[in-house]
Amino acid sequence: MDPAITTVSLNNSTGMRVTLMNAGARLVSVKLPVEGEPTEMLLAYPKVADYLDDRFYLGAVCGPVCNRISNAKFSLVGVDYKLDANAGDHCLHGGNNGLSQRVWQIERHTDQEVVFTLQSSQDEDGFPGNRYFTARYRLTDDNCLQIDLRGRTDRITPMNLTFHPYFTLGEASADNLILSLNSSSFLARTDEGIPTGEIVPVSILGQNISDGVAIKTLLDSSRYTQITPEAGIDHCFRIDNPGSIEPYAVLRSPATGITLRLYSNQPALQVYSGSFLNQPFSRGQGICLEPQAYVDAPNQAGFPSIFVQKGQDYRHNSILQFSVRPT
Secondary structure: OOOOOOEEEEEOOOOOEEEEEOEOOEEEEEEEEEOOEEEEOEOOOOOHHHHHHOOOOOOOEEOOEOOEEHHHEEEEOOEEEEOOOOEOOEEEOOOOOOHHHOEOEEEEEOOOEEEEEEEEOHHHHOOOOOEEEEEEEEEOOOOEEEEEEEEEEOOOEEOEOEEOOEEOOOOOOOOOOEEEEOEEEEEEEOOOOOEEEEEEEHHHHOOOOOOOEEHHHHHHHOOOOOOEOOOEOEEEEEEOOOOOOOOOEEEEOOOOOEEEEEEEOOOEEEEEOOOOOOOOOOOOOOEEEEEEOOOOHHHOOOOOOOEEOOOOOEEEEEEEEEEEOOO
8 A cells, every 4th residue: 555545543532433544535434332332334445455446435525526517527717627527428526636536635633633635736637726625524522523624726616525425324234224304305417417407306206305214215115217226316405404503414223223413514415325336345335425515516507606716715514423322
């Protein structure tokens, strides 16, 4: 393994332990004591070196524009920008040299906090501007992992960062995890993941997702043609009252008694059930909950803008709160 690649750990007074890696500023492991046994919350490779060949963005910070940019291009102030087409005709998670593919610097590390930093230029990823990114992870004694992603630029540029862990909450797959969302609608998309501009009510899924439904049940009972047991779910849900004190999503394991509550300041949440996972994993083994802006916003005039001005701060603040049901 490259000697520049390293991991760091955060610990709290309850015995929770979080492991992070400077390659992609990524979450490698979250272990929570369950009946005295450290229990893994995330889908994880068996060895740290395996992350260097990762194809699934496991735990990585994705950007500078996460998700998809249609036809791998956009226009800004009369200039056309061509990006890596690394997902068919489209750009996914910033392309071949996106933030998930870069080795970040460790600026600060204590027992409960780590700050990663990265500088990027247009020559490195095709996006305009010289940009400076930080990813701060802080573990609190009430089992909250605070994730703060920031960016600055010397010229106008699009920014939309997210994180990409696959949650298992200690189970062998995500099938029986109970998911509830603070969302009434999601973005219609093509089969290639590009928004059509149409907004679809969540009622079309055939389940009351605000009350919670098992992932397998949601897929089995869906009346929406793109969301099926075979295709899974990989859609961008619009959050009701973004930035409120209500969790964006609650994920619960009846088997382990673990509950994850996700809070954020982002306007949307991509829910991805891991349908493209393959060896060494299996389809649907973990589920991603990715707070972010609307997909393909640089090319969608009706979506909230993700363009950041020179000297302006981009800020993404999220919290992962874990709790264990008393036995």
